[in-house]
Amino acid sequence: MIVVRFDQADCVPCSVRAECTNAIRWGGQITLRPRRLHDLIHANHTAQDDEKCQAKYALLAGVEGTIRQPRRSPATAGLATAGCERPILSTSTPPSPSA
Numbered sequence: 001m002i003v004v005r006f007d008q009a010d011c012v013p014c015s016v017r018a019e020c021t022n023a024i025r026w027g028g029q030i031t032l033r034p035r036r037l038h039d040l041i042h043a044n045h046t047a048q049d050d051e052k053c054q055a056k057y058a059l060l061a062g063v064e065g066t067i068r069q070p071r072r073s074p075a076t077a078g079l080a081t082a083g084c085e086r087p088i089l090s091t092s093t094p095p096s097p098s099a
Contacts, residue, residue: 001031001032001033001034001037002031002032003029003030003031003032004029004030004031004032005026005027005028005029006027006028006029007027008023008025008026008027009027010027011023011027011028012027
C-alpha cells in the first residue's frame with residue numbers, strides 16, 4: 001500500500017480542493033492499493049449500496065445501539081450491580097458424589 005500526501009501549499013490554491021479533501025491543516029491524501037485489493041474493496045462498497053444490504057445494516061445497527069445504550073447512559077451507570085451482592089466463589093473442592 002502506498003500513501004501519497006500533498007502539501008497544503010499545493011492544495012490551497014486548487015479550484016477543486018473541496019471535491020478532493022476537507023482537511024484544514026494539511027493537503028490531500030491518496031491511498032494506492034494493489035489492484036486486487038482495490039477491486040475487492042470497490043466490490044464490497046458497491047454491494048453495500050443495495051437496498052437489501054442497507055435494510056440489514058439498519059436492523060443490526062438498531063439492535064447494537066439498543067444493547068449498548070444502558071451501558072453508555074450516565075443515569076444507568078450502576079444499575080447492572082446495584083443492590084446485588086457479588087457471588088463469593090469457593091476455592092474448596094466440591095463434595096464427591098454419593099455412591
